[in-house]
Amino acid sequence: MRITVIGTGYVGLVTGVSLAEIGHHVTCVDVDEAKVAMMANGISPIYEPELEQLMEKNIQSGHLSFTTELHFSSADVIYIAVGTPQLPDGTSDLQYIEQAALDIARSLTKDAIVVTKSTVPVGTNHWIKTLIEEATPKEIKITIVSNPEFLREGSAVYDTFNGDRIVIGTENNQGREILDDINASFGLPIYHTDLKSAEMIKYASNAFLATKISFINEISAICEKVGANVEDVAFGMGKDNRIGDKFLNAGIGYGGSCFPKDTNALVQIAGNNEHDFKLLKSVIKVNNSQRMKLVERAIEAVGDLSGKRISLLGLSFKPNTDDMREAASIPIAQELVNQGAHVVGFDPIAIPNARSFLPEEVQFKETIEETIRGADVALIITEWDVIKSIDLTAYTTLMTSPIVIDGRNCYSLDEVRRHPIHYISIGRPEIQNRFVANSLNTR
């Protein structure tokens, strides 16, 4: 099948490369010339495990190409994978979707199947179809398909080939059959539905996952008060198949380009339809306050942060990605700078992106050791393997005072107890070894 994918971000590029890998002929189109030039040379503009190897392989085999030219007349199927960011009121900004639809309409010379991968509010697929139809000759027939994407950043290629389901929302059998054909080689379960239900499945899934995270974070707060351990609690809960053991990691909340924007968008969708989504509003509220927990704990541990040297370990919104969108490091760094702290940040991959997201006062270091050297407090923001596997003696030998506040519960409490560290994590007992307590008292 000849497929054109519009937009080569995390979703568009991974979709294009994966469809090429299973044998389709794919052209990826983007308006960003610099990005297209990189990709045409086999260089991925995003950090995503396995992606670049598959890109190179499929460019060489002639299955994959990149262009800035907005001509779609030769494609059998056109995928839309442009961004749908959040507007200040929480609604989705559909300007890129609208532009893509108009670009499609302008260059169509025959019937087309248009597949929406982007996450769009309920009813948007009907709107896209109308936009295209209004701008094309009457005899051209448009079939619209909603095919929401469920990949996670950091494991996007793996997820595409090993996902739990492919959702295909259609308005007629033709769209359904062609999408089944395109996706057959992924060998994943396919679930068919109508357009609006497919659009809703995407938002409901993300909102439910976000709810699990805020729920366990609330439980973690109670664990701290009553002296329980949230990891043991989550483990015990997860053994019940009806609950499941995934997405119950307490921490500093969810970030990234999807959960924050999609939960806000669903609250808006509900509100526009006269439903007050109280539960989801609370989920969002809990998440917003969760992000500031590390700063609050730092103040409790050392008092006034002014003039203190504070290390941020991990800056991206999760490990294995360079994506800084809605990363917890952003409000945390801003608050620390506001309080007069001297902030030093480390991330194995995301520093180039982090420079434009974090306040200019933040300094960046290439290694964990350089980042924590002379620090008063280390805050763990992202659970990168390199941070989880560090020898804990680094904290005691390099920091001015080894106070580690771990927002991702990276270390086992048994391991921490072997070191003279003041260790504060989320929903687990605080550890303040005697040596540290003494050294703090004499500071």
Ligand SMILES: NC(=O)c1ccc[n+]([C@@H]2O[C@H](COP(=O)([O-])OP(=O)(O)OC[C@H]3O[C@@H](n4cnc5c(N)ncnc54)[C@H](O)[C@@H]3O)[C@@H](O)[C@H]2O)c1
């Ligand atoms: N990032 C994820 O993990 C993820 C997962 C599932 C779904 N989604 C959804 O997929 C969509 C895309 O997300 P993303 O993170 O890949 O976005 P992104 O911002 O990384 O990439 C969007 C790309 O589209 C390009 N673009 C914009 N307008 C264009 C046009 N008219 N023609 C050609 N190219 C154009 C931009 O230059 C950019 O490269 C969003 O709706 C998002 O909610 C994202």
Ligand SMILES: O=c1ccn([C@@H]2O[C@H](COP(=O)(O)OP(=O)(O)O[C@H]3O[C@H](CO)[C@@H](O)[C@H](O)[C@H]3O)[C@@H](O)[C@H]2O)c(=O)[nH]1
């Ligand atoms: O138990 C958990 C699991 C995740 N998180 C946080 O939640 C956020 C999102 O994590 P994850 O879901 O792994 O990453 P995303 O790449 O944002 O993927 C989500 O958002 C995508 C975009 O819609 C969907 O396609 C995916 O299915 C959905 O998992 C990150 O900040 C994580 O740190 C937690 O705090 N606790």
